[in-house]
Amino acid sequence: MANAYQQMTTEELDSAIEQLQTEADKLKDEHLALDMARGKPSPEQTALSRPMLDLINSDTPLVDGNAVVDNYGTPEGLPSARRLAAEILDVDADNVIVSGSSSLNLMHDLVTHGFTNGVAGNKPFYQQGEVKWLCPAPGYDRHFGVTAHLGIKNVPVPMLEDGPDMDVVQRLVEGDPSVKGIWCVPKYANPTGVTYSDEVVRRFASLEPAAPDFRIYWDNAYCVHTFGPEEDHLLNIFDALEEAGKSDLVYEFGSTAKVTFPSSGIAFVAASKDDIKEIRKAFQVERVSSEKFSQLAHVLFLKDLDGVKAHMAKHAKIVGPRFSLVEQKLTDGLGELGVATWTHPHGGYFVSFDGPKGSARKIVALMAELGVKLTPAGATWPYGDDPNDTNIRIAPTYPSVEDLGKALDVFVVAVKLVSARLAKAERA
Secondary structure, three states, rough: OOOOOOOOOOOHHHHHHHHHHHHHHHHHHOOOOOEOOOOOOHHHHHHHHHHHHHHHOOOOOEOOOOEEOOOOOOOOOOHHHOOOOOHHHHOOOHHHHHOOOOHHHHHHHHHHHHHOOOOOOOHHHHHHOOOOEEEOOOOHHHHHHHHHOOOOOOEEEEEEEEEEEHEEEHHHHHHOOOEEEEEOOOOOOOOOOOOOHHHHHHHHOOOOOOOOOOHHHEEOOOOEEEEOOOOOOOHHHHHHHHHHHOOOOOEEEOOOOOOOOOOOOOOEEEOOHHHHHHHHHHHHHHOOOOHHHHHHHHHHHHHHHHHHHHHHHHHHHHHHHHHHHHHHHHHHHHEEEEOEEEEEOOEOOOOOEOOOOOHHHHHHHHHHOOOOEEOOOOOHHHHHHOOOOOOEEOOOHHHHHHHHHHHHOOOOOOHHHHHHHHHHHHHO
């Protein structure tokens, strides 16, 4: 269906472009310097965790059950930290390793382990010729960067309203032994905000991979990041595996990066009994022990899952109004024009926006001219190649509410002007 600009007469369209260009010129004269490029917690959010910094001092007992905090040992993480991570992911603590502050780092380590040493006794990826990885798109650019960096071929898979297109996933995983993994953000996905349906989770758990060393990288980064009035339900992937009679298929990841302090949280991975044994063995080569002071501080501060939920409720009071503002500004500015669609998430850190075909790079470039930085167009697709050049990831959490409102006003003008120019170009 034609959008509002495509339906205008040539005279009406020329007038609209002239008016929008005048608005853009005025915005440019304001010399703005606003940033909506990445999903970072705002200073208000990180301030919520500052009391954690007071919980460890020279008088704090540096023990955790039978584990010591101030010396080598427990490379799998402190027992209390493993219990906390297990509560967050709803898994058995025996099947969890807590290590470092970055779940992306853990994912990188495990992909690299498969590349250099192999998975579950199979040949290393580098000895198997071309290796492929499935990438639901739009998706998380840093995921795609890990596999691309190792020379693994990233294969895009369409994202639907309830998760990846499982017909495509099943065909590729079960029909091609060169497919070794798939990236997944199953709850409040980056950037769409979609939570995988029970059917999608069960279909993942029921896969019969052609490759015995295939694994699902289940990055449950936003499992506690609800900001709406109701929390989305995500079926536990390990429960679905048990129901399907499967075991060694999933690595699940999480962290407190956006719960407490980015780059200074705790990160963790969960897997089956046999897979976690292999992961522990691989990690022990590079880690004599984990960083345990941060783990102890997090346990003292968050305590348990109830403590995590109470803390995240404070985040929601800060984050929720920002997402409501995005919805209001986009609806008021673009809702009647038919030039765009966007997602309406209940949690996470992003809104996925789609403009007219061929518009995303132009919108992002115009936004930069007008003083607002966005995530590069195409970043949500493997190799930065959005085939329709439509998708833009909006990250509303970091700016102040005032700055966010201004940035969204600029965004609306940019989308309108680019859409009108494209409609004009079609007539030429």
